[in-house]
Amino acid sequence: MSAVLQETGVPPATARRTGEVILDLKKISLSFGGVKALTDISFDVREHEIRAIIGPNGAGKSSMLNVINGVYHPQQGEIVYRGVPRRGMNTYDAARSGIARTFQNIALFKGMTVLDNIMTGRNLKMKSNFLLQALYWGPAQREEMAHRREVEKVIDFLEIQHIRKTPVGRLPYGLQKRVELGRALAAQPEILLLDEPMAGMNVEEKQDMCRFILDVNDQFGTTIVLIEHDMGVVMDISDRVVVLDYGRKIADGTPDEVRSSQDVINAYLGVAH
Amino acid sequence: MYYREAGQFKTSYAADSRIFTIRQDRTGMLLLCLVAFVLVPLWASPYTFSAILIPFLIFSLAALGLNILTGYAGQLSLGSAAFMAVGAFASYNFVLRIPGIPVLLAFVLGGLCAALVGIAFGLPSLRIRGFYLAAATLATQFFVVWCMTKIPWLTNYSSSGVITAQQIVIFGYQFITPASKYLLTLAIVSAMALLAKNMVRSNVGRSWMAVRDMDVAAEVIGIRLMRTKLLAFAVSSFYCGVAGALYAYAYLGTVEPEAYNLDLSFRILFMIIIGGVGSILGSFLGAAFIVLLPILLNVIAHALSLPTSVASNLELMVFGALIIFFLIVEPHGLARLWQIAKEKLRLWPFPH
Amino acid sequence: MTNQTKESPYLSVNNIEVIYDHVILVLKGVSLQVPRGGIVALMGGNGAGKSTTLKAISTLLRGERGDVTKGSVMFDGQRIDHLTPNALVQRGLSQVMEGRHCFAHLTIEENLLTGAYTRRLSRRGLQDALDKVYHYFPRLRERRGSQAGYTSGGEQQMCAIGRSLMAQPSMILLDEPSMGLAPQIVEEIFEIVRDLNSKENVSFLLAEQNTTVALRYADFGYILENGRVVMEGEAAALASNEDVKEFYLGVSGAGRKSFRDMKFYRRRKRWLA
């Protein structure tokens, strides 16, 4: 249906190097009062892959991410992360064990500058205690500088040098999304959860964003779980796609398989692509 | 010379992370220190010291403490005077009961006691937020002052509950003259302000601000809410505690628990809001505003020889109106106003 | 369209300049017109000033410490830059703000009802208006009793659009209506736009990043960069412009390129050069 997709003649993403299953979600169910956000969902994520989650609005995609990094605790099911099964994550452990994410409704720290926002991403890697930091001297300062160097790499990578010292509240939406990605990247995560990173961007900006995501995936081998409504993007860059509808999984497979599934067409795409 | 950063290149991250990145600012700060430490003691009158500068510095310190908690960590509190009281009464007892203890150490210990109380009363902040928390911190205010009046041991069994701060002696030097007390206060306050500045520009500070701006997101990043909030309470109370001790030792001399009443808590809150929530400089500007403006209005009213009963009420009204006026002009406080002025100056003579 | 522009435009923005916070100059002289019954798209990259333009029109800027320092805005033949937003809604000009802005503590239905605040409706009339919105967005009917704060991003977006329809405006300023919506819904929303436009003669000014769709439904388009209008024209003309194609539609000479193949070094737009 979408004009863009109709014009495409692009070959599907070729199978790429992906590794072991790093995250395995088993029969996850989550409900809020009467609302069943997720029902009995199972899927896995392999190392180094780009895994997309798609589905209509309110299908439970964001809730899924929230379950993965411990913001929500599923009523049923099990999360196996790096071979360790658990009932649910908690946010701190998730962050510690290398899960970072961005949010659908931007969750940046509005009162801080871009640099500071990204620096918070390195919080878990900072060792010196607050007394040393208060003195801002010796090891504390050295540590601060070392992390600053890392963060500058992220800033360079995302090409946001010019807004380094701007308070994020003043930035336009698209740049805020980029900063949020930067904050997640600064943590050097193993799994990166991205919730609609390209919403509200025009094509050019989406192209940039895709490039960042692909580069992260290529260069650092970061596993990526991605929610996105732009089918062009999803079909082009993801390795495997899960489709949710009304809290249920209706399809799971390569972009091509998903694209041709009748269920998916009915529930989400509207028209065959 | 224009106020401008052009031509000032930073060649290291350390240079870029300085407190004042622009050379003119650094020179300005240096000059300010020079004035505060050298020129003021030479020129100021005892009145300026003991009625304006010393209370201004002490209030700045308390405001700084509250600003750490409210401005940086986002936990609105109406109990700062209580922490000041703890600091003062604890220091008093340390000096009283441990003969020969250095006064500065007593201040630090007093601050630590305040920090402990702060942690205890900070616990609810893990669940309670915003104005609910603010109202709940009033519990601290009333409870602590109540304890001070109820536990005679704390006031050394003085029949009226009033304590008389001991003489400040450091290395045998007695701080008696207003100028010497001023210098001592100034030294303590500047050192603590520097520490505070360092904290807020390094990881602790960023964690506080993250919790303030969006606690859920902060958690996801791996910031531990409990630790961060309680640390903010502790540090903030420490600052307030030391300020409280100075209030007793370097300013009033003799105090009753009532001196640390709700009114004082509110005044400190006013300071940070007027000065700028989440700004070290703002704490100082706010304290100056709240301390100086009534004095100024009082002087003006009497210079105009208004009838006294009218003058006092008019003062109150003008004070209220000015608060509103400043908020309308700049909701982020005097510190932000200052910043805007600097930004304009940097562009000057171009408008944008 | 051309004959419509001859008569005085329904909405016209004349050379406005906007400054935030007394120092940040954002719009540097923007002029645009929306004819009665027209659909006009406002496009441009992140931070170009689209949202600012819309807020300047609906006088919502004041709440964000922004100021229109030059120029004027005319609506239906009268200057409106000194009116309150509420007066504008009463005159039929309504805005859907970027980033949803639903009333989090109100239920979806209550949210919709507040949208009809300016209208004096009987209970019946209110119910009819509600039904109309529910007809457009069936998903909202399902979630009508949930607090808006707990609904998904897309549901909130629908709620925000539905809410402004409740006021039965004659002109709607839509800020990024497609953001965060499933492709199917995006298409539906634009159908609704077309529907209202043709059946009820509602005029639209849309700020939109999804240029492909926007140009498909709009009659006329403006492209904003850096606070200036850099290009304007009939939608069809814009859609066939080479630059627009490359930067906003993501198709260049050789047809659509896969997001995967975006090169690091590629042509960047330089409108101002």
Added chain:
Amino acid sequence: MNFFFEVLIGGLLSGVMYALVALGFVLIYKASGVFNFAQGAMVFFAALTCVSIVNRFGLSLWFAVPITMAVMVLLGLAIERVVLRPLVNQPEITLFMATIGLAFFIEGLAQMLWGAQVQRLDLGIEDVPMESLLNTFNIVVSRFDVMAACICGVLVAGLAFFFSKTKIGRALRAVADDHQAALAVGIPLQHIWAIVWSVAGFVALVAGMLWGARNGVQFSLTFIALKALPVLILGGFTSVPGAIVGGLIIGASEKLAEVYIGPMVGGGIEGWFPYVLALLFLLVRPEGLFGERIIRRI
């Protein structure tokens, strides 16, 4: 046992008086998400204006009350125009601070207009024990308190009706959530605020008259706000019924605590006990008993 009931009833009735003041806060919090620091000053201002009209111009209370009401409406309009309108969409804390400035201003204005003297207000309701109860059960219940409780009940019912049955009620909640969006959907923020501040002025007048009749019209009326705060946090900032229920709970438990726990710890615990109690409640329900749940979602 008799004594227990006496304390309990006394506490409940005091609680109603607290609730009366808390109501004013609730109104404004509902309408703008702002904690109105000036509420106490408004209570003082209203009472002082009313009583001064009676004393200076020799008018009867029946005239003075409507005149004062008109003054309070004017005050409400002025506050909306001068203070609130320029501060639309600003952070809560800014608005909170503005109300602090307002409190100073109103206090100064009241005393400048009417002087600092303590004045007496006689509503014609005698503050004596109800004979019948005293004789039959030997329980002391003040006639005045019962009367005040009735007035308060009527007021609460009226306000609750006003907020649940009119569209203004819904609009208010919308405004409290998001000023900007409220403006965008065409809610006339200015009218709403003017109305709400006027109603809050009316509530302040009622509270000021009742408290003034009890304690004398004097500056310390501004402090009764401190008694209203724990009521407010317990009941929830946004709930009219919450104010009354919170008032009853706080009133009763505070009196019982003072009488039964107080002597063990040296007494005078009424100052902090309600706050600690409210705090404990909050730990269980962080938004108060009837407050709107705080939505925290990402």
Added chain:
Amino acid sequence: QEQYVPLLSYRVGPYAAGGTGFYGGVIDYFNLVNMNGGINGVKLTWEECETEYNASRGVECYERLKTRNGGASLVEPLSTGIAYGILDRVGADKIPMTTLGYGRSDAANGKVFPYVFPLITSYWNQAAAMVKYLGEKSGGMDKLKGKKIVHLYHDSAYGKEPLPVLEEQAKQYGFELVKIPIAPPGNDQQSQWLQIRQANPDHVILWGFGVMNAVAIKTAQRNGFPREKILGVWWAGSEEDTTPAGDAAKGYTTMTFNTPGNYPVLDEIRNKVYAGGKGNLEDKTRIGSVYHMRGVTAAILSVEAIRNAQAKYGKGKTMTGEQVRWGLENLNVDAARQKALGAFDMFPPVKTSCEDHEGSGAVKVQQWDGKKWVAVSKDWVVGDKALTRKLLEESSAKYAAEKNIKPACLGAAS
């Protein structure tokens, strides 16, 4: 020639009513003295500064005003908090401070507090006098045995101040002392009065301040507690405390250190000062009210001290603070002098010395008749001064030890 007095007044805030009355009285009397030609030709000048009853602002005012116009000759802050705040400073600045009926009771010891003068009476003497009065009322001190007295007090340093005296006397006379504190500000006292009703005491000592007083009187009425059994302190005994309580206050008695009534000096103030348009009170009917009369009393004693100092150091000269201090320490305003001033029996005769900066310790009991205060007894009541002397010696010695002060009399200024 001018003699300058800074006035740390408060005319806004919770205690404004008292502040306007008191400082109104002071200024009225100063004006009167000036109209009559000053003190041996030396005119009084003054400057006011609004303290809002706030210690910190009070200190600022003191510091600001103390060096004006050639230096302050004495201060009277009418606030315990401010008095504490400037306690050390007045000594260092050599400016005497008077604290009529409040502040540190032990400051009456001039050897330790050479610059502080709690003139006329202090809390301890008041408490002792209260017990004395209650004893006499019961028909002799021995009748107090077995009686029950409630001390209902403002839960602060102020309310706790008399406890040592009361406890001591309870032991001595064998009455039971029930202490009931009220959390400030005391807007609501239902539970306390229920407790009192339950305890059914013979007397209630009401040690209140501000709004607490009116509320106490009203709550007593509403709980059916007879107001005749309540005895207030002097900060609970002004028109501001009884007016709001209305009829409930009729018959209520309190301590005071002025005899209520009219005096020639007040008439003179009306006829000269107010007729000349220089009156300080907005409301003329407040002339002679409790706070106003206290202000006039404070002003009379100050003026007498200056006059006294002039007698020693040179008539018609401006006196320094040190010299005024001497004047205060050697004050003798006896009945004859009071008569001459048109203030006979308005306050007890005052005779100070280095050991006794209080100079009297006598108080009166007054009763509210529904419209005005009337004296209950003709005579001044004096409590057990030996006891209070003992307490103040102990307490001031402790202070001296804390502060490293060697107690000594200062004597005449150089």
